[in-house]
Amino acid sequence: MLLLNGCTILWVGVIFLWHSPFVYSGLSDEELLDTKLSDHFDVRVRPRVITHEPANISASTWLSHIHSLDLDKGELDLTVWLELEWTDPRLRWDVQQTENKVRQLVLPEDNVWTPDITISNAVSKIIPIFGKQIVVASTGAMTWFQAYRTTIGCATNATADEQMCTLTIGSRRSDITNVDVYPVSENFTVTDEFFSHEWELLDSFVERLNETRGGLVFPFLEVTMNLLHIAVEVTEPTPAPLCMTEKIHPPSASTSVQLTSMSILATTIIALCLEKIAIL
Template identity: 25%
Template sequence: MTFALVILFCGTLTWNSADAVTAEEMRTHLSTTLSSTYYTYVRPVIDQSTVVDVSADLYLIGINNFDNSEQKLTTTAYLEITWTDEIIARDWQNNGVETIYVPQTDVWIPDLALQNGFETLTGLGDKFLYVKVEKSGAVTWRPYQVFESACEVDVTYFPFDKTMCELKFVIWSNTKDSATIRTGTVGMNTELYEGNAAWNLLSATSSNFTTSKSTGVTFSIEIKRKPLHYLINIMIPVILLGLLNVFVFVLPASSGEKTGFSVTAFLSFAVFLTIISTELPRNSTTVSTFSAYLVIMTLVSTLMVVVTIIQLRIFNRADDTPISRFWHSIESCVRRVQCAICVGSGHVAMEKANEETTWQSVTDAIDFVGFYGFVIFMVVFTFIILLVSTIGGNT
């Protein structure tokens, strides 16, 4: 027992003496290790024909913004990039010093850049960042940055769409014969990720890629849009507006408000179409199903305006004006349909069947066909669009 305590005491003294490094010793160590013979533009291998192996892991902090119109993803993250500097390991002077931290400008670092940067090719890090260097020559560089990357978005099922965005990092100047990069043991880490108000993070993966001259790593982020905002502020008002538009055929022709009502509904669809166009990318690659829905509803609203104008022209004709066979046939068909579905009691239906065709009855027939026809069309069409968007967005 006594012998064990003595061994433990001696070991503690040895450990403390190894850790007890003064500021003067550290300064001397740094001046000798990173001496004037160390050049940051010389690859950190003793044999310059050897390839420098670099590994990189990405730690995602958050998705700041995704601009649909510009197709730009803004993320906050940091990379953990590691490699071995054989020259520093060879020139290490003080074995009592295990680790040093030096500015990234004082040691060789790979010229790693975000290849698919949104505006320009962006380098990593800044001169105020420090690099961790160990006695073995292992170097760890952790540049923290806000990345702006281009991301092509597929808005076919907007606002139930999901998008795969990539952050591609490549060693730009050094060819793959001098420096290569690959994903580390972690790959892409999301433990520090903070949720976004507009997007859900579905998956985060990493992979390696090689071109004819260089190597790189790709960090892929799959995100899905949260549709609640668009449902409440755009989709539901548009659907209700479409149903409200049909009630132009309920207004009596004598009120003088039919044309104003239909034109106002048409302009409302045009306003919503403008709002949607500002939210979606400015390209012709894909078309949103909801944009197609708005365009078709605008065309339907246009048709309602035309029908209303024709109806008012018919309504204001003199009673002694002869009724053409075309309008007489339409009015007779509507009268048969009303009798078939038993409009009112039986004797009322018989009376309607025996009524003489007038311009007023033709106007009423147009109201009947327009109201029920457009209601059935819009309900079925809206249901199909919502079904396609939700199913397509979840596949």
């Protein structure tokens, strides 16, 4: 009986240690959480806060740089920041169960489910500027952010100083039954590092719209930008006077004395010559 009770206690202890997410294993709290949260996690399956509801994605965008705007081709080369937020209840944990009270983790994008939302009206390759990372909070709140450089089409007017360009953000594959997207703000703003030699963002607004394709509804955000061309002032150098190639300096005091002495001597010589001529 004692042997049986001892074995039972031993097995209970083994089971507890096996299922405890924070048993000492030489790993940090972050590594233990990453292992625990990634266990049996299918990145292909979208999160469901409410059964049969789509994953609600909040999107924010910032204009970082305008590289060029080709008025003839109607193409805008720009860099923008895109930030997406959503909740995945599968990635929640109890902060109090972690040794260092870990409240958030930074995970690689490939380790979790992410929405396939991107710039949908790009006319060139979309180039990511930095590696994609996901910030995961203990509540299951997910924050994904990335900077992109790409080219979008614009309906330009070559004779106008103001140009209207539209950036669309949405999914090409996930319809509204799987993913829905909402703007965090009605305005499209610039970052603190925004820079452009020729263009200034005068105004902008963001709208949530739907597009129907093949009988399915696809939500997207339409960002409209009003850009103003900045006139660059060119300062031309002032040409030098044609009759003066070098600056003329006034004579010094010693030079004035020398000139006066030479004048007296020349006058004396001329007077003597005139006197001799008169005698002859």
